[in-house]
Amino acid sequence: MTSLLAVLIDGSIYASWLFLVAAGLTVIYGVMRIxxxxxxxxxxxxxxxxxxxxxxxxxxxxxxAWVSYLLLVGAALVAGLIVGVIVERGLLRLMYxxxxxxxxxxxxxxxxxxxxxxxxVWGVSPYFAYQPYSELGRTSLGLLKVSxxxxxxxxxxxxxxxxLWAWLERTNQGKVLRAVIHDREIAVAMGVNxxxxxxxxxxxxxxxxxxxxxxxxxxxxxxxxxxxEVIVLAFAVVVIGGLGSIGGAAVGALxxxxxxxxxxxxxxEFELFVIYGVMSLVLAFRPEGxxxxxxxxxx
Amino acid sequence: MRLDxxxxxxxxxxxxxxxxxxxxxxxxxxxxxxxxxxxxxxxGVVMQMRSGLVSFGQGLFxxxxxxxxxxxxxxxxxxxxxxxxxxxxFVAIVVAMLLGLLLTRYREIFFAMLSLAFSMILFGxxxxxxxxxxxxxxxxxxxxxFGWAPEAGAGSQHxxxxxxxxxxxxxxxxxxxxxKAGIGVICEAVRENEVRVEYLGLSPRWLLYGNYVAAAAVSxxxxxxxxxxxxxxxxxxxxxxxxxxFVFIALLxxxxxxxxxxxxxxxxxxxxxxxxxxxxxxxxMILGFTLLAVIIFLPKGLWSLVSREKTGERA
Amino acid sequence: MxxxxxTRSLNKEFGAVIAAKDLNVQIxxxxxxxxxxxxGAGKTTFxxxxxxxxxxxxxxxxxxxxxxxxxxPRAITxxxxxxxxxxxxxxxxxxxxxxxxxxxxxxxxxxxxxLSPLRSDARIARAEEILKEFGVDNxxxxxxxxxxxxxxxxxxxxxxxxxxxxxxxLDEPTSGVSVDEKTDLMDTVMxxxxxxxxxxxxxxxxxxxxxxxxxxxxxxxxxxIIADGEPAAVLAxxxxxxxxxxxxxxxxxxxxxx
Ligand SMILES: Nc1ncnc2c1ncn2[C@@H]1O[C@H](COP(=O)(O)OP(=O)(O)OP(=O)(O)O)[C@@H](O)[C@H]1O
Ligand SMILES: [Mg+2]
Numbered sequence: 001m002t003s004l005l006a007v008l009i010d011g012s013i014y015a016s017w018l019f020l021v022a023a024g025l026t027v028i029y030g031v032m033r034i035x036x037x038x039x040x041x042x043x044x045x046x047x048x049x050x051x052x053x054x055x056x057x058x059x060x061x062x063x064x065a066w067v068s069y070l071l072l073v074g075a076a077l078v079a080g081l082i083v084g085v086i087v088e089r090g091l092l093r094l095m096y097x098x099x100x101x102x103x104x105x106x107x108x109x110x111x112x113x114x115x116x117x118x119x120x121v122w123g124v125s126p127y128f129a130y131q132p133y134s135e136l137g138r139t140s141l142g143l144l145k146v147s148x149x150x151x152x153x154x155x156x157x158x159x160x161x162x163x164l165w166a167w168l169e170r171t172n173q174g175k176v177l178r179a180v181i182h183d184r185e186i187a188v189a190m191g192v193n194x195x196x197x198x199x200x201x202x203x204x205x206x207x208x209x210x211x212x213x214x215x216x217x218x219x220x221x222x223x224x225x226x227x228x229e230v231i232v233l234a235f236a237v238v239v240i241g242g243l244g245s246i247g248g249a250a251v252g253a254l255x256x257x258x259x260x261x262x263x264x265x266x267x268x269e270f271e272l273f274v275i276y277g278v279m280s281l282v283l284a285f286r287p288e289g290x291x292x293x294x295x296x297x298x299x
Numbered sequence: 300m301r302l303d304x305x306x307x308x309x310x311x312x313x314x315x316x317x318x319x320x321x322x323x324x325x326x327x328x329x330x331x332x333x334x335x336x337x338x339x340x341x342x343g344v345v346m347q348m349r350s351g352l353v354s355f356g357q358g359l360f361x362x363x364x365x366x367x368x369x370x371x372x373x374x375x376x377x378x379x380x381x382x383x384x385x386x387x388x389f390v391a392i393v394v395a396m397l398l399g400l401l402l403t404r405y406r407e408i409f410f411a412m413l414s415l416a417f418s419m420i421l422f423g424x425x426x427x428x429x430x431x432x433x434x435x436x437x438x439x440x441x442x443x444x445f446g447w448a449p450e451a452g453a454g455s456q457h458x459x460x461x462x463x464x465x466x467x468x469x470x471x472x473x474x475x476x477x478x479k480a481g482i483g484v485i486c487e488a489v490r491e492n493e494v495r496v497e498y499l500g501l502s503p504r505w506l507l508y509g510n511y512v513a514a515a516a517v518s519x520x521x522x523x524x525x526x527x528x529x530x531x532x533x534x535x536x537x538x539x540x541x542x543x544x545f546v547f548i549a550l551l552x553x554x555x556x557x558x559x560x561x562x563x564x565x566x567x568x569x570x571x572x573x574x575x576x577x578x579x580x581x582x583x584m585i586l587g588f589t590l591l592a593v594i595i596f597l598p599k600g601l602w603s604l605v606s607r608e609k610t611g612e613r614a
Numbered sequence: 615m616x617x618x619x620x621t622r623s624l625n626k627e628f629g630a631v632i633a634a635k636d637l638n639v640q641i642x643x644x645x646x647x648x649x650x651x652x653x654g655a656g657k658t659t660f661x662x663x664x665x666x667x668x669x670x671x672x673x674x675x676x677x678x679x680x681x682x683x684x685x686x687p688r689a690i691t692x693x694x695x696x697x698x699x700x701x702x703x704x705x706x707x708x709x710x711x712x713x714x715x716x717x718x719x720x721x722x723x724x725x726x727x728x729l730s731p732l733r734s735d736a737r738i739a740r741a742e743e744i745l746k747e748f749g750v751d752n753x754x755x756x757x758x759x760x761x762x763x764x765x766x767x768x769x770x771x772x773x774x775x776x777x778x779x780x781x782x783x784l785d786e787p788t789s790g791v792s793v794d795e796k797t798d799l800m801d802t803v804m805x806x807x808x809x810x811x812x813x814x815x816x817x818x819x820x821x822x823x824x825x826x827x828x829x830x831x832x833x834x835x836x837x838x839i840i841a842d843g844e845p846a847a848v849l850a851x852x853x854x855x856x857x858x859x860x861x862x863x864x865x866x867x868x869x870x871x872x
Contacts, residue, residue, distance in 0.1 A: 108543060
């Protein structure tokens with residue numbers, strides 16, 4: 001009983017984290033048809049920015065702890081914005097219109113560049129910013145102890161999901177974006193400024209990635225390579241949900257999160273296996289993912 | 300069996316390599332062995348690229364080849380190098396025949412991601428296998444060749460080198476023919492227009508399937524040779540960044556010629572050796588920029604530099 | 615006369631769009647049938663369903679009296695029904711000759727060889743004959759993307775004919791071809807077809823071309839067949855004149871763009 005509860009709690013925490021990581025990836029794919037391999041690096045950049053800023057804040061004994069939460073988010077926004085604009089304007093813009101698979105390779109090159117870029121900026125020793133995490137304390141649920149920060153993360157992730165959904169469904173800009181997702185040619189014909197939409201989307205996506213990293217930073221030690229681990233998880237989540245679908249990413253995150261939590265509790269040797277196992281299973285029956293669409297070629 | 304010009308040149312180059320092996324220093328032999336073994340894995344990636352599929356999971360078969368050689372010696376008493384390598388290829392073929400049933404339904408990024416997922420599954424399993432040394436992997440048992448045991452160190456290194464060159468030659472000749480044969484050309488046709496292939500009464504899926512299985516066998520051979528050369532295997536072989544490296548080398552060389560992956564792998568290995576030594580934290584960055592440069596300036600890979608000189612003005 | 619192709623209340627819906635509605639067609643061996651209809655009338659959809667590319671929403675398709683519902687395009691091709699495409703479907707990175715050689719190899723066997731070369735002397739010689747027959751031998755070594763539209767269309771049709779089909783469906787063979795070249799192209803195609811004794815159904819926007827070659831016309835409008843019969847009768851039909859052909863003799867330009 002306790003272990004079932006533990007699976008549910010761990011599963012939802014892990015799922016909300018996965019959703020945070022995957023949301024930006026799926027938004028970018030949905031609008032731009034770019035499966036961004038460098039998304040993990042944006043996550044890592046967010047984590048490094050946040051960890052170094054928050055670490056600096058506490059090491060200098062600056063002030064109240066609540067400020068550090070603002071710093072986390074602020075660091076992510078600034079980092080995501082800067083890197084997003086540079087990458088979109090400086091690299092991707094030159095590459096639009098190429099094969100989807102070539103875009104994967106281009107963003108893979110970007111990943112390689114960013115990975116070392118981070119080593120140059122932040123070095124290779126770990127960064128810690130545990131204060132925002134420990135500050136919130138823990139809650140006991142029977143035998144289980146749950147960190148409040150993790151619980152808050154579930155809330156943040158849910159809010160973010162709702163926010164994205166509302167933005168897409170309820171605002172004018174969202175409508176335009178959906179038009180681009182649905183049929184790019186018609187959107188162009190209707191006079192949508194697709195270039196601008198691409199920039200907005202890409203920056204939004206990188207910022208989401210950076211935010212995911214920043215919010216994760218207090219719970220981990222930030223070291224080189226975290227982005228590389230994360231990206232394949234994010235892939236699994238969005239592919240399960242259907243590339244480009246935000247709702248799909250949420251469902252994919254839940255599926256992966258709960259299965260992994262179950263594996264960790266009942267059969268730890270299958271922890272990693274389970275994630276990709278679920279992905280392969282879903283794809284075997286629904287090649288386009290749970291909420292994806294396939295378009296047959298017109299001949 | 301008549302040999303054409305390319306095949307004769309390949310044979311001569313291989314002979315030169317083997318002879319070079321007798322005079323060259325040990326570190327260089329080792330570097331070349333690893334490079335050529337990797338090139339075999341890359342050949343598998345290239346075979347699939349010709350058919351329009353980019354595998355971000357070829358590390359799966361590299362790892363299967365390596366682990367089979369390692370486990371054969373360690374647990375099943377298979378010490379003969381040739382037997383172990385063949386077993387590795389056999390296991391890879393069996394796995395590919397199973398996975399291929401599912402994978403050949405996918406194209407483009409879906410194929411890339413799913414192949415990646417499969418190699419990550421193997422990685423996940425190996426990392427959790429205590430008996431196989433989990434993340435550390437394990438050492439490959441001393442091996443023999445037709446009953447003859449090369450002396451440890453330089454002797455065995457030299458033997459692996461020769462074996463790798465010979466395997467490379469055989470595979471290169473076979474692939475050279477394969478590329479021009481029905482299946483090779485029609486796999487390219489699948490890449491160019493799958494609908495038309497279907498309407499010629501052929502099954503793109505079975506063509507891709509055959510090609511996938513063949514590519515898996517070639518890559519597993521590369522993995523097995525790597526295991527023999529380094530004397531060690533670990534789960535990193537199946538990690539997705541390893542597969543990324545193979546894709547990188549494939550693009551660097553291009554699809555123009557069977558020799559391209561070999562050349563690209565050797566260039567790659569040298570640059571890496573020096574880069575890691577002299578500019579430790581910029582190695583990947585160099586790779587990244589090189590990859591972008593190749594995509595922008597040499598979309599047909601390094602080989603296009605060679606062939607442009609030969610054929611003059613053929614874009 | 616024996617019926618080679620028959621459809622029974624064939625229906626196809628794309629969401630709200632009805633692209634085929636209760637199509638009942640019987641085509642006899644040896645007939646040359648023209649299909650007319652304005653843009654979006656469902657002509658291509660009909661061919662796509664019959665050749666297995668699209669799955670009908672409802673209905674039945676019989677080829678030589680046997681149901682081919684749910685068969686793949688390749689199975690249907692092997693059974694003897696070939697087609698060409700509105701936009702020629704070729705291998706863009708290969709030469710014209712190589713396109714035909716691939717088609718020849720495919721016609722010989724469904725299992726391509728692993729090691730013996732595709733470009734054998736015999737296949738090259740045969741491909742060259744076909745190029746001559748279709749009058750495109752001067753493009754032998756050009757990439758198919760570099761040859762004029764008309765030649766591309768011919769190569770596309772030649773590739774369909776290489777498998778010696780019993781029936782050939784041509785989707786706008788003359789689209790994108792200039793008016794004066796249309797008859798040449800069609801003469802070439804029809805000569806080749808007659809030599810093989812193939813039943814033909816072709817989609818065409820140019821009524822002059824239709825009248826010149828066919829023994830029967832099917833008129834499509836908005837997914838339905840509104841007339842079926844002798845060319846003269848169909849083209850004189852008031853409904854067809856209102857909905858499909860407009861007011862002749864103004865010849866409608868083929869829609870090369872779509
Ligand atoms: N794959 C598809 N998905 C959705 N709608 C389709 C698809 N194929 C065709 N349609 C729709 O079905 C209708 C019939 O199209 P079809 O291509 O059969 O017309 P057509 O008679 O060949 O026209 P044209 O002369 O322009 O080639 C059109 O409204 C078209 O938009
Ligand atoms: Mg049409």
